[in-house]
Amino acid sequence: MKAVLPEGTNPKPLWQEVAEHWDANDQTAERDRKLDPWRLAPMVPTDLFAAVGYLSKVSGLIGFFDPSPYRTDNEQCEFTLTKEQRKAADQAASAWREESAQGVPPEFVQELWECLLDCWGKDITSGSYLETGEGPPDWWRTALLLVMIADMACNRILRDPLRVYGVGPFEDWMKLLYQTTLNRSDVTGSGEHHDRPPPSLGIMADSSVVCVLPKVRVSPVGATMRNVSRNLSLLPGRSEVRCFWETPINVAPAxxxxxxxxxxxxxxxxxxxxxxxxxxxxxxxxxxxxxxxxxxxxxxxxxxxxxxxxxxxxxxxxxxxxxxxxxxxxxxxxxxxxxxxxxxxxxxxxxxxxxxxxxxxxxxxxxxxxxxxxxxxxxxxxxxxxxxxxxxxxxxxxxxxxxxxxxxxxxxxxxxxxxxxxxxxxxxxxxxxxxxxxxxxxxxxxxxxxxxxxxxxxxxxxxxxxxxxxxxxxxxxxxxxxxxxxxxxxxxxxxxxxxxxxxxxxxxxxxxxxxxxxxxxxxxxxxxxxxxxxxxxxxxxxxxxxxxxxxxxxxxxxxxxxxxxxxxxxxxxxxxxxxxxxxxxxxxxxx
Missing domain, CATH: 3.60.110.10 (Carbon-nitrogen hydrolase)
Incomplete structure (x- = not known):
């Protein structure tokens, strides 16, 4: 998690203010203050997707996920998500997209995030859990739910200029990120520009480790991270391959x-x-x-x-x-x-x-x-x-x-x-x-x-x-x-x-x-x-x-x-x- 979010989950003034509030009210006095930069869930769902998606990929947990909601966990570490858990993820993503939320993650997201923090020092590889025979660790299900929520919170991001699929703050945030990076006002007299869009839609996530871009189609075969999400794609760091998602300035023809x-x-x-x-x-x-x-x-x-x-x-x-x-x-x-x-x-x-x-x-x-x-x-x-x-x-x-x-x-x-x-x-x-x-x-x-x-x-x-x-x-x-x-x-x-x-x-x-x-x-x-x-x-x-x-x-x-x-x-x-x-x-x- 630190590799993807080296400076924390949110800008420093935000988490410092929250930490001072905790200190003033003697809340979580026993907490490890070294984790304060990561204690709040990311406010930007693309950052959450980058961190938890990367965690899901390197841990290999997708290979243990059974798509059927009618199965149960077993000692081979296979796990599933119940219908109730999937509905809860849908509701959380919908609430996060609401304009009235102003991007603040729902309480359910913060609860899931804290579950991940409770497992901060646990093994990431699947082998250690297979050896114990105790079944899948709880943080696998938590991580997958957070991936789903972050993905659905960014419904059709940068691909729905007419807002046919609903409104939300994140589209405007990403456009601002593009405008800042591209500096589109610096255009030559011919109307041509060669500026580079940002390598990733993340704000706090380190793009040298992992990048996030919009997604067009869902692969119909396989069982990897690309089969989990429908709006966001998880990509390698920009040093390996620099990717460019060019979004038009205006509405494209239908x-x-x-x-x-x-x-x-x-x-x-x-x-x-x-x-x-x-x-x-x-x-x-x-x-x-x-x-x-x-x-x-x-x-x-x-x-x-x-x-x-x-x-x-x-x-x-x-x-x-x-x-x-x-x-x-x-x-x-x-x-x-x-x-x-x-x-x-x-x-x-x-x-x-x-x-x-x-x-x-x-x-x-x-x-x-x-x-x-x-x-x-x-x-x-x-x-x-x-x-x-x-x-x-x-x-x-x-x-x-x-x-x-x-x-x-x-x-x-x-x-x-x-x-x-x-x-x-x-x-x-x-x-x-x-x-x-x-x-x-x-x-x-x-x-x-x-x-x-x-x-x-x-x-x-x-x-x-x-x-x-x-x-x-x-x-x-x-x-x-x-x-x-x-x-x-x-x-x-x-x-x-x-x-x-x-x-x-x-x-x-x-x-x-x-x-x-x-x-x-x-x-x-x-x-x-x-x-x-x-x-x-x-x-x-x-x-x-x-x-x-x-x-x-x-x-x-x-x-x-x-x-x-x-x-x-x-x-x-x-x-x-x-x-x-x-x-x-x-x-x-x-x-």
Missing amino acids: ESSDSLDILLIPEPRKISAADFIESGFTENQDPDRHYWMKDWSTFRINQTWITKGAARDRFLNLCELLITRAKKESRTINGVILPEYALDWDTFQKLCERLKEKEPSLDFVISGTSEDCNHRHGNHVMTRIWYIGEDVELTQSRRKHHRWRMDRSQVENYALTGALNPRIKNWWEDTPLTQRQVHFQRFRERSVFAVLICEELARSEPCHDILRSVAPNLIFALLLDGPQIKQRWPAQYASNLADDPGSAVLTFTSYGLIDRANEQGHHTANRSIALWKDDTGRVVEIGMPQGGEMAGVVLSLWSDQVIDRTITGKQSEALSWRYASHVPVTVSLGS
Whole structure:
């Protein structure tokens, strides 16, 4: 508890005032004054959730919880919550949300908190309780009840701008926290800002130990902390992965108003072997290089499709034509997505400006880039979101979490042997990693998307647990890869995230490497550039259109109302995005 709340449960002036009152009235004279900073229950439910959620996680008590209220405790330490206890938790959470309470925890919360304090020095691990055969300790049930209360006290926090699900003080408190952290008044003349939202919704909880963010869906399988809560997600400390929950300044459009129509642009359509360049070495190479770098080297990608001659202007002109053509297939193009390494920063900037001019209703643009917004090299994902009714746009970038390792078979399959020596077993992507980040973008009232870059889809560390905890409605995976078909690795890992936490996943690659692999003739030619997988099990392969100088696909989605349920029996209304259709679009200059 001290690790999560090192300065106490509430600001120092508050607990000191209470301690002085106790001293003046000779109350709890025998108390351990060293515990005074923690004697009051946290006034902010996100702090309570951070502390007791962390305690529940590290103790492993969730594994001993039986979801049925009709079971009884046993000597194997299994325990349950009765119907009366669950109703009491509901009532306490409801009372805490009331405006009249001004955030003061109900008496029941303080009573439960004091029960935890009475067990301050007891073992936290489950093994010691299993050995005694005395059954589950009382503090396990207490901790779980407090987790439930804190979670329900934050009902739909930062996800209910119209207050459809009721009012409460905590939404305003969290917005104030965001405004203080973001300093949104410091906006550039263009209406753009790059500020970082807070890493956690906690006030007193140490975000280097544990973070708390809003939650979108409840995982339908498993028995962990993410199956317990429906409004808050428990995440690792910010040093391991820095997470961003971006909440819009204004009310986002409702899902029911329109479908979500996204233009997919699978560029580069052509990629040359010469675009892959060995990097990191000079002509006077260290003679010991092959000792220290046995069987491996590094490469970079030269983006000739946007950097060579007048290529950038031609590329931008074609993208303008493509979105104009796409608008004939949809009332509104809501988003535009390009794959891994498609753009650099300058091209991304210009593309966003020109696309927004052609489609004023555009909500977002997502692309893989070779630079961040400060022109620093690396493999990045760039996102721009425009807010409804305000001349403000948010641009965010982050680096890839894992480097691409291209082995000899891939070099041969993509016919890159003229640029990357096949005698070297493994070619590693030359990109810095630095601090890992995950961005969650709320782009509709009840919809959030996250973006992965290639290997992040396949590697569970460090972000998959975070994705499963926050459970965004949509996950876009940007790739530089081969065909997106059911039999290959992207489909397998997309299925994992579609099953748990129930997100809809779109994997999307450029056509360049698909084309090179098809030309080799080693496998049956396939033109699939994208693959859709959702929690219903539906899989859709989306092919590359034929013809034109530039081609794209208009992907149409619709939102379905679903009911999620926690293992403690709480229901949560959520939205799941469903595939509706896709339409190919092609353009040529001068046509």
